[in-house]
Amino acid sequence: MNCDELQGHYELYVLGLAEEEESREIRQHLDRGCEVCMRELGSARELAAMVGGTAVMAAPPPALRRRILASVGVEARRLGWWAPVWGVAGITALSVAVFVALFFRGREVDLAQQLVDSREQVRNQTIELTRLTEAFAIMNGPDTTEASFGKGPQQPPKGRVFVNPAQGVLLIASNLPPAPNGKTYEMWLLPKRGMPMPAGLFQSQTDGTALYVRRGTVNVNGTNAVAVTLENAAGAPQPTVQPLIVAALPSNS
Ligand SMILES: [Zn+2]
Structure with missing residues (x-):
């Protein structure tokens, strides 16, 4: 070795x-x-x-x-x-x-x-x-669901999300450059039915890593994916651009 x-x-x-x-x-x-x-x-x-x-x-x-x-x-x-x-x-x-x-x-x-x-x-x-x-x-959490993202050939943001029904969502990412001035990253829960649900604003570190925790209960069975977009600093009620990150949760029935 x-x-x-x-x-x-x-x-x-x-x-x-x-x-x-x-x-x-x-x-x-x-x-x-x-x-x-x-x-x-x-x-x-x-x-x-x-x-x-x-x-x-x-x-x-x-x-x-x-x-x-x-x-x-x-x-x-x-x-x-x-x-x-x-x-x-x-x-x-x-x-x-x-x-x-x-x-x-x-x-x-x-x-x-x-x-x-x-x-x-x-x-x-x-x-x-x-x-x-x-x-x-x-x-x-024993009932935590996890999903990875960013497996493409370029250098997309990559990492993992962990979703726990009682505790919330943890996102760990790399290759995610700090959001430029006046901008912020916004996390979304994409439900199986209905509009994306805002799940908080966060920033990444200068080395491109981010660790973000959104506390609170999550309807895991009703959720398709966790996504991240780059939004204006105040955040947005609905995504205004294509997501940089989409982590699809393992299909659950
Ligand atoms: Zn050695």
């Missing part, structure tokens, strides 16, 4: 959650002084320390690990990856830590720096963690 193939597993390794095969590979890389792996593991450790203060030492349930990894583009290669040993239910702060670690991969140094820099930013990070916890409630 080369270092590229180990991407996404360093954080799990640090948290003691990596699978045996990946753990062994990482140890071998370290034993032969692999600089890439030492660096990756260093930042994984830093981040784990940063978010680990509130961590509950329990493993995330298997479906959740799969979803976390899938949401950041790391696919599990084998079924054995989510062995029953992880059968602990419930959201844990540690799950959030793993998610934060993976979602913000590449930005971890900045985040750590911000935390050290000022109280204001610590407060912002706390808000961010709260938002991620909400995101988790949706991602982790």
Whole structure:
């Protein structure tokens, strides 16, 4: 296994959650002084320390690990990856830590720096963690439906939506450049019958990633898809342009 193939597993390794095969590979890389792996593991450790203060030492349930990894583009290669040993239910702060670690991969140094820099930013990070916890409630719900979007050959916005009937909708996207001045992204629920329903305004990060949570109940069975359009800053009661994102939910009867 080369270092590229180990991407996404360093954080799990640090948290003691990596699978045996990946753990062994990482140890071998370290034993032969692999600089890439030492660096990756260093930042994984830093981040784990940063978010680990509130961590509950329990493993995330298997479906959740799969979803976390899938949401950041790391696919599990084998079924054995989510062995029953992880059968602990419930959201844990540690799950959030793993998610934060993976979602913000590449930005971890900045985040750590911000935390050290000022109280204001610590407060912002706390808000961010709260938002991620909400995101988790949706991602982790046993009755959550998920759908992916953006599989085209160009570089369309891509990512995943998670829709939970009681908790709401979570959208995770990349390749979504920040909306220009005076514009905003607007999310829509496309019902099986009737007009699109506005589901809130959001902005993406400068690196083109977005994580948006729309809280509230959702009639999942009555919903065909989740869509996103670019609208004027105030938002619109109905879409005015073609959607940039359409995530069709798995057909439900
Ligand atoms: Zn390596």
